[in-house]
Amino acid sequence: MTGPHPTTLDALGEALHFLRMNGVFYCRSEFGAPFGLALPPLHDCMMFHVVTAGRCWLEVDGADPLALNTGDFVLLPRGEGHRLVSEPGADAPGLFDLPREVVSERYEVLRHGGDGPATALICGAVRFEHPAAHHLVAALPACIHIDASALPHLDWLHSSLRWMAAEAQTLRPGGETVITRLADIIVIQALREWIEQAPEARAGWLGALQDKQIGRALALMHRDPARAWTLATLASEAAMSRSAFAARFTQQVGMPAMQYLLRWRVHLALARLQARQEGLAEVAAGVGYQSEAAFSRAFKRVLGLSPGAVERPAAAR
Structure with missing residues (x-):
């Protein structure tokens, strides 16, 4: 059903509202140093990682390694293949070469690495199914990193991450649904945060919406x-x-x-x-x-x- 024509302008907000997400894959990853994990490219998906405990490095070909600490969120809008490692250059076996505990059709638990310091992440891949997604993805950078510790105003992120970490740790009945819904919210909020802060969001299709x-x-x-x-x-x-x-x-x-x-x-x-x-x-x-x-x-x-x-x-x- 078509709604009334807008009398006040929030074209950007409407475009984000259109972005209905379909979760493709979610995983709780529990690592012990030394560790490494190579994720294959999923070019029709956005891939994200939330560090719920510890620290690690993100490696993407052609870019400098990115340090991720507890509370950090990173989004790869075009689904490039990448690696999560305890230290830059560490060996990283492929995701499908490692044993995983299948909790449901779309949710798994991965445990890997040595006896060193522990790192925990929530990882996921989501697909946008609305035409606006094509324009949005084309306007985004290869990687969006939100350092939660440096942005105290992001109370929504801190509370959402704590809730997600608690659900992932226990996975009570309905926990998978809670995690996937929280992931959807965090991805959209991360996009909003980037659009508000990044100068390049003032140009092209995103700039036209504003x-x-x-x-x-x-x-x-x-x-x-x-x-x-x-x-x-x-x-x-x-x-x-x-x-x-x-x-x-x-x-x-x-x-x-x-x-x-x-x-x-x-x-x-x-x-x-x-x-x-x-x-x-x-x-x-x-x-x-x-x-x-x-x-x-x-x-x-x-x-x-x-x-x-x-x-x-x-x-x-």
């Missing part, structure tokens, strides 16, 4: 993709002339407004087709196409395949 006029146009397209938008109606909503709006939109977003709308509709339709809960005609109408043929042409132009060729993601299967 622009009063262009952000309004984006929010309207996001909320009501089926509306018969034109460049003129979008410019009117943004209280700009048609030419000024077209130029500023292209400059900030990196593509013309109508091209953005086309891609938004198609990626939104892709997510709905993958969910397999609606027929083709219903999906087409839901993103602004009265004709299945016109929808199929637009779909193929953007994605290079027909709507009928769409398969459900492996994780959903």
